[in-house]
Amino acid sequence: MEKKKDHINYKIDCPIFSKYKKRITDLITYLEGPGLSSDKVDQADEFLNITDIIMRCPKYDKNIDDCHKCRFFLNIKKEIAKIIISANKKSSKKYL
Numbered sequence: 001m002e003k004k005k006d007h008i009n010y011k012i013d014c015p016i017f018s019k020y021k022k023r024i025t026d027l028i029t030y031l032e033g034p035g036l037s038s039d040k041v042d043q044a045d046e047f048l049n050i051t052d053i054i055m056r057c058p059k060y061d062k063n064i065d066d067c068h069k070c071r072f073f074l075n076i077k078k079e080i081a082k083i084i085i086s087a088n089k090k091s092s093k094k095y096l
Helices: 015-031 038-055 065-094
Strands: none
Touching: 015 038, 015 065, 038 065
16 A cells, blocks of 8 residues: 655644644645546545635734745645646536
8 A cells, every 4th residue: 555645744833724734635645646537626626625714814924934834835736726627627628
């Protein structure tokens, strides 16, 4: 069995981020895997929803390093989710 990568290889000290860290790691592992399916699109959607929740953090402070790392990490991984959703829309139109 392949060992699961921990995509969050630095500590982000935040209770809101910590609450979702395991699910975020699981989703990223799945999203960055091979293939494109409706399930992958659903997982990308879930990731974007979780990201939106975290990004609305009421304690966000651009001067706090953990806040910066959190936003930086999530913004990069959000792009992967958006690409998956976009690719699915394009491949669906091919068959219409």
